[in-house]
Amino acid sequence: MTRLRGRETSPRFNPMIRPILALLASTLLLTARAADPAAPADAQLNPQGRAILAWFQQLQASPQLRLVSGQFAGWSGTASIGELGKIHQASGRWPVMIGLDYCGWREGDKPDMALIDVRQPNELARAYWQAGGLVNLSWHAPNPSGASLKTNNLKLADVLKPGPLHDAWLKSLDTVAAGLQELQTAGVVVIWRPLHEMNGGWFWWGAQEPADFIALWRHMFDYFTHKKGLHNLIWAWGPNHGQKHADLYYPGDAYADLIGLDAYTEHINPDKIVGFDRLAKIKKPVGLTEFGPHGASNPPGNFDFRRLLDGVEKNFPQLRHFLCWNEKWNPAENHFAKEFYNDPRVITRDQVPAGLSGR
Structure with a gap:
């Protein structure tokens, strides 16, 4: 006893x-x-997602400059593999990443009235994944107030409080999560890049208190990861260049896997691409999450894309990935796309290690 x-x-x-x-x-x-900055943000990230993230991390750790290439294909409803086909026609190469967006537009809508359309991006994502590429998916989220995408008329803290704004936000998240779930079921890993350029004032989620933005990001992360069971997402965080303290909006190592700056400029140097030095101190694979020559060069179509590589090697040797925007920002719409995509510093789709994609 x-x-x-x-x-x-x-x-x-x-x-x-x-x-x-x-x-x-x-x-x-x-x-x-x-x-541990090398740990996936999602502790349950699936094995293929872990392999892709490990590849980016290996590239980051190497002293050799190798850039994972990417090309935005367009908005939902109008996106086209033709944007990437232009590059293949000009250079004989395909970008590693296809860039897509769940934002679409209805004909006759007021300017910048975003809607969510997952169908076409998912079709293109599955096809490019099966062809051996990776999928980079952004989301210009609809304004929960019902105003336009570019109307900065609310406080992010209010979006997370019970009420109409929160209800609208959850409805959007549910729609997007359903699209991401389709890709998860199809075996597609997604480099997920929401709420970008948050340090600028041109989107409803932008230029607000960093703590409120971080709370919104973390809410989405927790909702998708824990409530929706999405474990095919590599989380990419991308502020805008030009602000010195973009890192104040960083959600933390446990909530991001890849980082970068959105930069639209012809000048690949620290005077124009401001803020990179602070991001480079974050121990995550860093890149240009969006890139295009400013105003698509002046006049359009005259940017020498070799300057991007030379400028990166000289001034930003830590960079390891890029995504060019479409149409007039596409390398194939400018000069020396063939030389750019055949440069050994650029990784193309045929060089993706076996087993990382659906091929």
Whole structure:
């Protein structure tokens, strides 16, 4: 009886202690994950996603300049593989990443009234994945207030409070999550790049208190990862260049996998691409999450894309990935696309390691 009483009152068998120990173990696990920038943001990221992320990390760790190439194909409803086909026609190469967006537009809508359309982006994503490429998916999210995408008329903190704004936000998240779930079911890993250029004032989520933006990002992350069970997402965070303290909006190592700057400029130097030095201190694979010559060069179509590579090598040797915007920003619409895409510093689709995509 004495031994039995001793067991009953020991911490090992005390039912009040067990939940505390479980919470402590969980806290230690989260702390360890957050402290390790190489760990996936999603602790349950699927094996193929982990392999893709590890590839980016290996490239980042190497002293050799190799850039994972990407090309935006267009908005939902109007996106076309032809944007990438232009590059193939000019250079004989395909970009590694196809860039897509879940934002679409209805004919006759007021300017910048975004809607969500997952159908066409998912079709293109599956096709490019099966061809051996990777999928980079952004989202110009509709304004929860019902105003235009570019109307900065609300506080992000209010979006996370119970009420109409929060309800509209959740409805948008549910629609997007359903599209991402389709891709997960199809085996497609997505480099997911939402809420970009948050340090600029031209989108409803932009130029607000950094803490409020971080809370919104983390809410989306938790909603998709834990509530919706999406474990095919590599989370990419991309502020705009030009602001010195873009890193204030960084959601944390436990909430991002890839980072970069959106930069529209012809001048590939620190005077024009401001803010990179602080991002480079974050230990994540860093790149140009969007790139295009400013105003598509002046006049359009005259940018020498070899300057991008030379400028990166001289001034931003830590860069490891880029995504060019479409139409007049496409390398094939400018000069020396063939030389650019055949430069050994640029990684093309045929050079993606076996097993990383659906091929």
